Amino acid sequence: MTTTTLAVLVPLLPFLGAVAGLLLGRTAPGFVRPLAVLPALAAAALAVTVAVRQGGGEPLDAATQLTPTGSVPIELALHLDGFAVLVAVLVTVVASCVQIYSTAYLRDDPRYPSYAALVSLFTAAMLLVVYSGDLMVLLVGWEIMGICSYFLVGHYWETPEARTASLKAFLVTKLGDVPFLIGLFALATDAGTFRITGILDAVAAGSLDHPTLVALLLLAGVAGKSAQFPLHTWLPDAMAGPTPVSALIHAATMVAAGIYFVARLLPVFAASAAALVVLAVMAAVTMVGSGLAALAQDDIKRVLAYSTIGQLGYMAGALAVADRGSAVFHLLTHGAFKALLFLAAGVVIHAAGTNSLAAISRMSGLTRRIPDAYWTMTVALLALVAIPPFSGFFSKEAVLVAAEHTALGDSATAPVAAGWTVLVSGLLAALLTAAYATRLWLLTFRGRGDQAPDHGREPLAMTGVLWLLAIPSLGLGLTYGLADGWLDSHSLAPTLTTAVLGTGVALIGGLLTYGAWRSLRQRAGAVPAPATALAAHRDATPSVTEAEAVATHAPAYGSVASAPDPTDPGRLLLGPLHRHAASGFHLDAVYHALFVRPVLAGAELVRFLDREVVDTYVRGAASGTRGLGWLVRRAQTGNVQTYLGALLAGTVVLAIAAVVLSNVNAGS
Numbered sequence: 291m292t293t294t295t296l297a298v299l300v301p302l303l304p305f306l307g308a309v310a311g312l313l314l315g316r317t318a319p320g321f322v323r324p325l326a327v328l329p330a331l332a333a334a335a336l337a338v339t340v341a342v343r344q345g346g347g348e349p350l351d352a353a354t355q356l357t358p359t360g361s362v363p364i365e366l367a368l369h370l371d372g373f374a375v376l377v378a379v380l381v382t383v384v385a386s387c388v389q390i391y392s393t394a395y396l397r398d399d400p401r402y403p404s405y406a407a408l409v410s411l412f413t414a415a416m417l418l419v420v421y422s423g424d425l426m427v428l429l430v431g432w433e434i435m436g437i438c439s440y441f442l443v444g445h446y447w448e449t450p451e452a453r454t455a456s457l458k459a460f461l462v463t464k465l466g467d468v469p470f471l472i473g474l475f476a477l478a479t480d481a482g483t484f485r486i487t488g489i490l491d492a493v494a495a496g497s498l499d500h501p502t503l504v505a506l507l508l509l510a511g512v513a514g515k516s517a518q519f520p521l522h523t524w525l526p527d528a529m530a531g532p533t534p535v536s537a538l539i540h541a542a543t544m545v546a547a548g549i550y551f552v553a554r555l556l557p558v559f560a561a562s563a564a565a566l567v568v569l570a571v572m573a574a575v576t577m578v579g580s581g582l583a584a585l586a587q588d589d590i591k592r593v594l595a596y597s598t599i600g601q602l603g604y605m606a607g608a609l610a611v612a613d614r615g616s617a618v619f620h621l622l623t624h625g626a627f628k629a630l631l632f633l634a635a636g637v638v639i640h641a642a643g644t645n646s647l648a649a650i651s652r653m654s655g656l657t658r659r660i661p662d663a664y665w666t667m668t669v670a671l672l673a674l675v676a677i678p679p680f681s682g683f684f685s686k687e688a689v690l691v692a693a694e695h696t697a698l699g700d701s702a703t704a705p706v707a708a709g710w711t712v713l714v715s716g717l718l719a720a721l722l723t724a725a726y727a728t729r730l731w732l733l734t735f736r737g738r739g740d741q742a743p744d745h746g747r748e749p750l751a752m753t754g755v756l757w758l759l760a761i762p763s764l765g766l767g768l769t770y771g772l773a774d775g776w777l778d779s780h781s782l783a784p785t786l787t788t789a790v791l792g793t794g795v796a797l798i799g800g801l802l803t804y805g806a807w808r809s810l811r812q813r814a815g816a817v818p819a820p821a822t823a824l825a826a827h828r829d830a831t832p833s834v835t836e837a838e839a840v841a842t843h844a845p846a847y848g849s850v851a852s853a854p855d856p857t858d859p860g861r862l863l864l865g866p867l868h869r870h871a872a873s874g875f876h877l878d879a880v881y882h883a884l885f886v887r888p889v890l891a892g893a894e895l896v897r898f899l900d901r902e903v904v905d906t907y908v909r910g911a912a913s914g915t916r917g918l919g920w921l922v923r924r925a926q927t928g929n930v931q932t933y934l935g936a937l938l939a940g941t942v943v944l945a946i947a948a949v950v951l952s953n954v955n956a957g958s
Contacts, residue, residue, distance in 0.1 A: 663759075
């Protein structure tokens with residue numbers, strides 16, 4: 291088979307698996323798991339084959355026009371370059387790991403067939419975005435991902451949190467998609483085509499009439515999809531969905547789509563210096579704000595969610611300095627260690643029966659209960675903090691190197707202001723990343739108090755996937771020398787300046803957090819007092835099971851678990867800022883005041899007008915008709931004398947009226 295034929299099969303196989311899974315989910319449930327896992331594995335094998343054949347060389351293009359659409363044609367096109375084939379490998383590998391993991395994590399879930407089918411459809415949609423060579427075809431995959439995320443985030447629809455989170459994710463991303471769609475049409479109008487190659491040729495020829503307007507419109511959609519400030523608020527709430535879904539969304543699909551889109555069309559954005567500065571500021575606020583928020587979260591998954599937002603900020607920052615190679619390189623390494631973090635967190639939640647770090651920190655012995663999650667999560671956190679030689683070090687330093695070059699005026703395409711903005715915020719975010727990652731590790735695996743519940747060894751389908759993802763989390767960064775040709779970049783290797791600065795601030799952040807934790811731990815005493823209450827509460831409520839805690843994503847130990855942890859270093863480090871950071875700096879409250887309340891007030895006004903004005907006229911017309919009918923009915927007595935009397939009276943009235951009118955006319 292040709293490379294393009296194999297590339298067509300990569301998204302087609304998960305799509306067919308999704309269709310078959312939906313059709314056979316009820317009639318033949320025994321086929322559901324094979325239909326979920328095997329197409330994903332086959333797609334991963336084909337994606338690797340396509341990547342090897344493409345080899346980081348010249349892009350491969352293929353297209354066919356399905357039907358005439360007017361002046362700007364829409365084609366079913368493939369565009370396979372180094373970016374596309376590597377990201378496709380990431381998507382298929384992570385999706386395969388998620389599907390295998392889910393067979394054990396959701397083994398007792400009655401809605402597993404629909405869940406597995408939606409994950410397959412989600413994967414196919416992302417692969418369509420990655421391989422597409424036409425923006426309208428890309429838009430199809432873009433929107434299908436939004437629909438799939440709505441259903442997957444709301445998988446536990448019995449809980450109000452899941453229902454609210456799924457609706458919020460859908461509406462916020464759609465809010466960004468409206469200007470995104472307008473931007474696509476404006477871009478195609480200027481370039482005369484939806485084909486990506488044609489658009490890039492038009493940019494090179496200087497044929498774009500409105501580059502700034504187009505870039506800013508497209509950035510709105512990217513901000514929504516990739517959870518960039520100010521449209522990032524949906525992502526932490528999306529943790530109400532199953533943990534494997536969180537791993538898929540955060541590592542390989544949905545949020546990666548926006549970054550990939552900007553990387554693919556970077557010359558369009560680079561044509562406007564203003565757009566790059568806006569992107570740099572957006573990335574800076576995203577990086578720093580998410581780091582502060584992560585340091586104050588109690589839910590283990592929300593910590594990782596804000597971590598994803600921060601790492602996406604790094605990728606956006608790299609694009610703001612016009613270096614797509616480092617952006618995609620960080621996208622690849624982040625996909626590996628973030629998928630590992632979420633899946634390991636799922637094992638922790640499965641074992642502890644709660645998402646609450648306050649509760650988990652009051653358990654001892656988790657490292658012995660779940661050693662696989664302990665070691666692999668440690669590897670992933672070291673990669674997140676960017677400690678050498680873990681993969682995150684090389685990709686994050688590549689972003690800082692690109693920002694440094696731009697800040698020093700070595701870039702001909704990106705403004706110096708964007709370089710300094712990304713460099714300073716990137717170093718500050720590295721400090722915060724180390725702080726919240728250290729806090730997460732200490733509270734999860736260095737708790738004191740009652741022994742963690744023993745549910746037996748976790749299934750191999752869950753632990754095996756962790757060790758598989760630990761390999762790229764540890765060693766993927768070492769391939770930076772080979773990635774230059776694939777990623778069209780020559781600045782991926784860390785320099786001494788950025789390596790010392792980046793690693794130094796990370797070590798400072800980790801040591802500060804550890805020191806704060808030790809100080810609070812000594813102050814709290816040998817055994818935290820809430821541990822006894824926690825054990826008593828657990829013994830008194832045997833009806834609250836671990837499975838229910840996982841299914842509802844609520845703490846299994848009630849108000850005791852939600853009590854503040856006296857050894858939480860985040861409270862000491864943030865001080866009075868902690869309350870604001872824990873609520874995401876009240877951005878949801880701002881949106882509620884600016885958008886939700888006016889919409890609700892408008893709806894109430896419409897309701898009032900409909901009830902008190904429109905309905906009043908309708909009721910008045912009905913009452914008038916009814917009253918007139920009553921009068922007519924009263925006049926119909928059946929008495930002939932009455933009818934004759936009324937006739938004579940009417941005649942007299944008409945005669946008098948005629949005389950009066952004639953006299954008036956004569957006088958005038």
